Amino acid sequence: MPTAVLPPTSGAQGVRVSRSRAAHAGELAGIGWLGGLGVVERERVAADLRVVTVQPGELVCRIGRPVTYWFGVLDGLLKMSNDTALGMPITFTGLPPGGWFGEGTVLKREPYRYNIQALRKSVVAGIGVETFHWLLDRSIGFNRFVMNQLNERLGQFIAAREIDRITQPDARVARSLAALFHPLLYPGVGDLLRITQQELGYLVGLSRQRVNEALAALGAARLIRVEYGGVRVLDLAGLRGYPAAR
DNA sequence: GCATTAACACGTA
DNA sequence: TACGTGTTAATGC
Numbered sequence: 001m002p003t004a005v006l007p008p009t010s011g012a013q014g015v016r017v018s019r020s021r022a023a024h025a026g027e028l029a030g031i032g033w034l035g036g037l038g039v040v041e042r043e044r045v046a047a048d049l050r051v052v053t054v055q056p057g058e059l060v061c062r063i064g065r066p067v068t069y070w071f072g073v074l075d076g077l078l079k080m081s082n083d084t085a086l087g088m089p090i091t092f093t094g095l096p097p098g099g100w101f102g103e104g105t106v107l108k109r110e111p112y113r114y115n116i117q118a119l120r121k122s123v124v125a126g127i128g129v130e131t132f133h134w135l136l137d138r139s140i141g142f143n144r145f146v147m148n149q150l151n152e153r154l155g156q157f158i159a160a161r162e163i164d165r166i167t168q169p170d171a172r173v174a175r176s177l178a179a180l181f182h183p184l185l186y187p188g189v190g191d192l193l194r195i196t197q198q199e200l201g202y203l204v205g206l207s208r209q210r211v212n213e214a215l216a217a218l219g220a221a222r223l224i225r226v227e228y229g230g231v232r233v234l235d236l237a238g239l240r241g242y243p244a245a246r
Numbered sequence: 247g248c249a250t251t252a253a254c255a256c257g258t259a
Numbered sequence: 260t261a262c263g264t265g266t267t268a269a270t271g272c
Contacts, residue, residue: 169249196263207250212265228258229263 020050023125027051027074031125032098032187036141048131053123060116060124061102067109069126072100073188076122077195079203080114093160094119094203096180096195098188103146106132119199152184159240169206173214174223174242176204181233194230218242 023046028034034042051074054060060071060078078095092114095101105112106129118124135142156179163175177200180186180193201211215231218224223239225232238244 197265198263208264209251209266210249216265226264 020052020126023049023051023074027123027125030074030098030188031072033100033142033145036145037135037139038141041135041139041142044131044134045127048127049125050127051123051125053121054118056118056120058118060118061112061114063113063115064111066111067102067105067129069128070100070102070106070132071116072125073097073186074123074125075188076124077119077199078116078122078124079119080116082114089115091203091205093156094176094180094195094199096186096189096193098186100149103132103149107136119202120196148184152182156182156185168243169204169210170214170217171242172204173200173206173211174218174239176200177218177224177231177233178236178239178242181236181239192227192230192232196229200231 028046028049034045037045050069054076061068063082073095075097077097078099079091080093080095080101081089081091083089095116101116102112109129136146159175159179163172163179166172166175177193180195180203181189183189197211197215198208200206200215201208204211206214215224215226218239219226221238221242223233223235223242225234233239
């Protein structure tokens with residue numbers, strides 16, 4: 001997605017397993033892909049699932065570290081990024097609630113290839129590598145979910161290349177928002193995306209003031225409604241195609 | 247011209 | 260109180 005420079009991160013050390021806890025029933029109920037599993041599989045996932053709360057700036061996983069978990073965002077907002085040789089971070093995508101990530105790394109049992117960092121206080125779940133492979137080996141429903149996930153995300157990264165070539169700030173904001181509102185990749189978002197204009201600026205690569213102006217334009221176009229601490233989508237197709245062809 | 251940073255007042259959680 | 264928003268002014272490419 002767009003390149004974005006983020007402010008210096010406070011001493012982010014990575015998440016220790018000792019801080020994790022089991023998921024409660026409400027959190028399990030919010031994980032959509034569990035519904036595609038059988039009883040036995042669901043029970044093993046529930047037993048294996050770990051949950052941590054991460055603070056702003058904290059790293060969920062760091063590039064080069066050995067793979068430990070397949071992660072999901074239960075609440076909050078993360079960003080996926082890498083550092084360039086010059087030390088400038090480039091942001092690939094934001095990860096809002098309902099998003100699961102890291103399956104490519106888990107599949108290959110390779111070190112993480114991206115940094116995943118919390119933009120705000122967030123709740124992150126993870127299942128172990130062995131459980132992930134165990135599910136792949138026996139659950140058609142899980143395979144279907146993972147395949148669909150990979151397919152949808154491929155579409156997102158193609159769209160991200162388009163966004164990169166768009167220079168108009170309003171259009172960049174519109175399409176980046178549309179990506180974050182993806183109902184299959186981020187089913188926890190719903191109609192209201194909790195994101196500050198500052199955070200959106202980090203993801204899109206624009207100043208907060210310019211994001212504010214873009215949001216006002218998109219609101220005037222009846223595509224979104226700007227709310228305190230978030231954005232409500234009114235016309236997802238319109239956002240995705242902004243500015244509308246005529 | 248247009249986006250950025252800085253700064254401020256104001257409203258909300 | 261702390262944070263997020265909306266706005267203006269000065270600065271830079």
